[in-house]
Amino acid sequence: MTQHVLVLGGGVIGLSCAFELRRRGFGVTLLEQGRCGGQASGAAAGMLAPYSENVEEPDAFFRLCLRSLNLYPDWQLAVKEASGLDFEYSATGSLYVMYHDADVQAMESRRLWQDGHGAKSELLDAAELRRLEPHIAPEAIGALRYPGESHVYAPDYVKALEEACRRTGVVIRDGLGPVDILRWQDGAEVRSPASGETYRGDILLVANGAWAGLMEEAFGMAIPVYPIRGQICAYETPEMPVRHMVFCSQGYVVGKRNGTLVCGASEDVAGFETTVTRRGIARLESWNGKLFPFLGGMRPFHEWAGLRPATHDGFPLLGRLRRSDSLLFAAGHYRNGILLSPVTAHVVADLLEGRDSSGPELAPFEPERFGVRA
Ligand SMILES: Cc1cc2nc3c(=O)[nH]c(=O)nc-3n(C[C@H](O)[C@H](O)[C@H](O)COP(=O)(O)OP(=O)(O)OC[C@H]3O[C@@H](n4cnc5c(N)ncnc54)[C@H](O)[C@@H]3O)c2cc1C
Structure with a gap:
């Protein structure tokens, strides 16, 4: 019998x-309290x-990120094909810029362990960096180049995912407001007081990000997931002057095919507030100018947050609960949810098909690792 997932x-x-569950033949109803793609x-x-974002060691999180990067070429094609919508997927590679001689040693040790995991990175001196990014600040003394890193235009990617879900037969109910969890053991039942409807399934997958x-109350367990606000901005550039994703210790700059230069991002604690502050954007503006001096004289045309x-140990909650076969979590992807979307979908679908393809690799992401209530 077809299993139904909420x-x-x-x-x-x-x-x-x-999308992945529907492709594998599950019945799927997606419940969204607001608008799909309307949050992080x-x-x-x-x-x-994965290389620029994981600079310390090849831990389980890094390996999950890497697995997802490798899934992306096929995954993005599948989403485009199923949705009939195009979105930017650009294999520009990235540069991690250095300003001080003291940074070179740290970059070299990072390069050594990451190359053991397919990074194929290259340490560039100032002249080589300037050849690849002619507008980079004169203070930059070199960079670590990762040719395999890429980017998508997230708003369009998420729109295409939503359309791919609809076209493949996922039932989407949005604008539901806060919902009540009525059952998560031996099946799933969720009620929306706003719509007056109750939704039933065999499995409940909790994928509600910072929320x-x-x-904790509903599932009787510790769930230390909390919101970290990212303030971010974009500049309009007539001809794209930046060729790579460019990182420094304080932020990043990414040129999009639509002519916008996206620069981010703050990491501040403001509860569930998604407004931007002058202070937050001013800090970005100051760093953008230090990476690319031409940005020093410009104002962003768009600012958002x-x-x-985030989770207490920096790892997402990903997998099935020990206390119930009907409940799974896929939440807490912090700074890497866009990157981790294909691997998360594969892991969840494999688990529900009874194919535990990730095995012990999933242990650090166990949803109940922070404790359950007696
Ligand atoms: C400024 C910024 C820049 C970023 N840049 C990158 C990047 O370059 N690369 C990258 O990989 N990641 C990036 N991230 C991180 C990435 O955006 C997140 O990890 C990812 O979006 C998390 O996805 P999610 O689906 O878990 O959460 P969300 O996108 O927040 O979705 C959760 C959804 O659940 C809904 N919801 C909440 N509670 C309920 C409920 N009870 N019932 C029903 N629905 C509910 C919400 O309304 C929301 O729509 C960035 C994040 C920010 C803020």
Whole structure:
């Protein structure tokens, strides 16, 4: 008999899981309290950058990111084909810029361990960097180049995912407001007081990003997921002067095919507030000018913010609960949810098909690792 999955949350994670589950023959209903893609996923810079984002060691999170990067070429084609919508997927590579001689040693050790994991990176001196990025600041003394990192235009990617879900037969109910969890053991039942409807399924997948932490009571467990606001801005450039994704220790700059230069991002604690502050954007403006002096004289034409779903140990909650076969989590992807969307969808679908393809690799992401209530 076809199993029916209720997916809670219509961000990139919920939509990706819904799409993959539907492709594998599950019945899927996605429940969204607001608008699909209306939170962190639509706000993201869209970088697929496992090496630039993981600079310490090859831990389980890094390996998950890498697996997802490798899934992207096929995954993005599948989303485009199923949705009939195009979105930018650009294999520009990235540059991590250095300003001080003291940075070179740290970059070299990062290069050594990451090259053991397919980075194929290259340490560039100032002249080589300037040849690749002619407008870079004169203070930059070199960069680490990762040719395999890429990016998507996140708002369009999420729109295409939503359309791919609809076209393949995922039932999407949005604008539901806060919902009540009525059952999560031995089946799933969720009620929306706003719509007056009750939704039933065999499985409940919790994929509601930064809001997952509000569900401790409902599931009787510790869920230390909380929102970290990212303020971000974009400049309009007539001819794209930046060729790569360019990182420094304080932020990043990514040129999009539509002529916008996206620059991010703050990491501040403001509860569930998604407004931008003058202070937050001013800090970005100051760093953008230090990376690319031509930005020093410009003002962003667009400023916005989103809520990254952070966790206490930096790892997402991904997998099935020990206490119930009917409940799974896919939440807490923090800075890398766009990158991690294909692998998350594959892991969830494999688990529900009874194919535990990730095995011990998933242990660090166990949803109940922070404790359950007696
Ligand atoms: C400024 C910024 C830049 C970023 N840049 C990148 C990047 O370059 N690369 C990258 O990989 N990642 C990036 N991220 C991180 C990425 O955006 C997130 O990790 C990702 O979007 C998380 O997806 P999600 O679906 O879990 O959460 P969300 O997109 O927040 O979606 C969760 C959804 O659940 C809904 N919801 C909440 N509670 C309920 C409920 N009870 N019932 C029903 N629905 C509910 C919400 O309304 C929301 O739509 C960035 C984030 C920010 C803020």
